[in-house]
Amino acid sequence: MALLDLGALVRAPLTRDPFTFTVVRDFVPPANAEAIRGDFPAIAYPGLLPVEATEFGPRFGELIEELQSEPVARAFSEKFDIDLVGRSTMITVRGRCQERDGRIHTDSTAKLVTALLYFNDGWEADGGRLRLLRRPDDLNDMIAEVPPTAGTLIAFRRSDRSFHGHEPFIGVRRYVMINWMASTFAAKRELLRHRISASVKRAFAHAEPA
Numbered sequence: 001m002a003l004l005d006l007g008a009l010v011r012a013p014l015t016r017d018p019f020t021f022t023v024v025r026d027f028v029p030p031a032n033a034e035a036i037r038g039d040f041p042a043i044a045y046p047g048l049l050p051v052e053a054t055e056f057g058p059r060f061g062e063l064i065e066e067l068q069s070e071p072v073a074r075a076f077s078e079k080f081d082i083d084l085v086g087r088s089t090m091i092t093v094r095g096r097c098q099e100r101d102g103r104i105h106t107d108s109t110a111k112l113v114t115a116l117l118y119f120n121d122g123w124e125a126d127g128g129r130l131r132l133l134r135r136p137d138d139l140n141d142m143i144a145e146v147p148p149t150a151g152t153l154i155a156f157r158r159s160d161r162s163f164h165g166h167e168p169f170i171g172v173r174r175y176v177m178i179n180w181m182a183s184t185f186a187a188k189r190e191l192l193r194h195r196i197s198a199s200v201k202r203a204f205a206h207a208e209p210a
Contacts, residue, residue: 027151
C-alpha cells in the first residue's frame with residue numbers, strides 16, 4: 001500500500017516567482033507518518049547522511065523504496081514540468097541540527113529538483129522552520145515559512161534564485177531529502193562527499209574526551 005499521497009501533490013498550489021516550489025501538508029498521511037517516524041534512523045550527530053549509511057526499520061525502508069519509484073518520479077515531473085523519470089536520485093537523511101545549519105543557500109547545479117519530507121512530531125521552536133526566500137542576504141524576506149512537522153513536503157525546482165534557509169536550531173530535526181540529479185556522475189560525486197563528511201562527524205561524535 002502506498003505511503004505517499006500523490007494526489008495531494010497534484011492538488012497543491014505551485015508558486016513560480018521568484019522560483020518554483022510547492023508545500024504539501026500530509027503528503028505522508030498521519031498514520032503512515034507516525035509509523036515511519038518510529039522506524040526513522042537513530043542519528044546521534046548533525047549533518048546529512050546517505051540513507052545507505054544508516055540503520056532503519058521496515059516502514060522507513062518502504063518509504064525510501066517508494067520515493068525512488070516511477071510513479072513518484074512521474075508525479076514530480078508533471079508538477080515541475082521537467083522529465084525526471086529515469087534520472088539518478090540521491091537520498092539523504094538528517095536526524096539532528098546544529099547552530100550553524102540553516103544558512104541561506106541555493107542547491108548546487110548538480111540537482112534538478114529537491115524534495116524535503118519531514119518527520120517531527122509537532123514543532124514549537126521558532127528556529128528550524130524552513131524559509132523560502134526572495135534574496136540571498138535576508139532571512140526575513142521570505143515567501144513562506146514551513147514548520148518541519150511530520151508528513152509535510154517542501155519541493156522546489158533548483159535555480160539560481162531558489163534561496164532557502166532557517167533560523168538556528170539545536171536538537172532533533174528529522175527529514176528525508178530526495179534529489180533528482182542532472183547526471184549519474186553528479187549523484188555519485190555528491191554521495192561520496194556526504195559519505196566522507198558523515199565519516200568525519202561520526203568519528204568526532206564517538207571520540208573519547210581527552
